Amino acid sequence: MTEPRRESISADELRIWRNYIETAELLRARLERRLQSDSSLSSGDYGVLLALSEADQHTLRSSDLAAVVGWERSRLSHHLGRMEKRELICRSPSAEDTRGSEIRLTEMGATAFRRGSVxxxxAVQDLFLEALTPEQLVGVESMTDSLRAYLEPET
Amino acid sequence: MTEPRRESISADELRIWRNYIETAELLRARLERRLQSDSSLSSGDYGVLLALSEADQHTLRSSDLAAVVGWERSRLSHHLGRMEKRELICRSPSAEDTRGSEIRLTEMGATAFRRGSVxxxxAVQDLFLEALTPEQLVGVESMTDSLRAYLEPET
DNA sequence: CCCCGTTAGTTGACGCGTCAATCAAATGTA
DNA sequence: TACATTTGATTGACGCGTCAACTAACGGGG
Structure with a gap:
């Protein structure tokens, strides 16, 4: 039995794909909107505040922060600029490495995070967990693991 | 037996959630990048071009186009502005309804779409379908259906 | 016919993300 | 020490998305 030539995408596959990607996008948008109206934070803000909240001294080097939230430096820099304007965080030059910059959570930032967290x-509960059965949740995990395995290699 | 008070999110649930949302985002970004480098189109461009390609006369009223791609009018208007600059589409006032605007696919647009489509x-095959077993694909469909059911009601 | 509410579409402001360029400090190497 | 390379971070340009404000035309009720 020969390896069959790879078929082009079937209608079923295409439908599943579209539903998957559209649903993920819809969910993301809904969650974003909830977070925004509950706490005036974006999900980006939230991730940064979370990372800083958990950090020693509520402070991280910029590159460490980038690693924690998984962003490119450029993106982080832009975002921190916006957050600094709102006084959610503040930046100061690093002592050990003069190139570096230390990001510290401000009081306002800590407060905003606390207000947004619950x-x-x-919202995650309402919009995601609530919607799925335990079996489906297990299925989700299996799916994301498989996708990751395929996606990770690519830089 | 009383309805138990809703528990707060468990570590497992939180992990599954994070993996789900991060993976979806990663996948989206990868696909976007592939489309961009293969054809200089964004996924937004692609959706618009697809809709127009399938339309009678390669032409749609702006509001109909918005309905097909599922966007707000404002977003569509901005996007069409950018696409018009690149001459992928062109806009002309509608005959029947003077308020309206008709969007037509240009030759360049049709060509770009053909070039990007395959x-x-x-990429969908490589980055998504290929990664999952048929059982997982079925699971994905079940999951998206459940999520939709929870998400749709909200306007 | 005139007014009013609805509908079509655009615009501007602003936050977000990516890419490429830049700059300075740190580090490795001759 | 001197010079090239790498690393930490910022910047500017530009596309993308949302929100709110706005313009203009349609359509119905008086």
């Missing part, structure tokens, strides 16, 4: 988790 | 489907 409603955000609630 | 590589795009290939």
């Amino acid at each position: 409603p955000h988790l609630r | 590589p795009h489907l290939r």
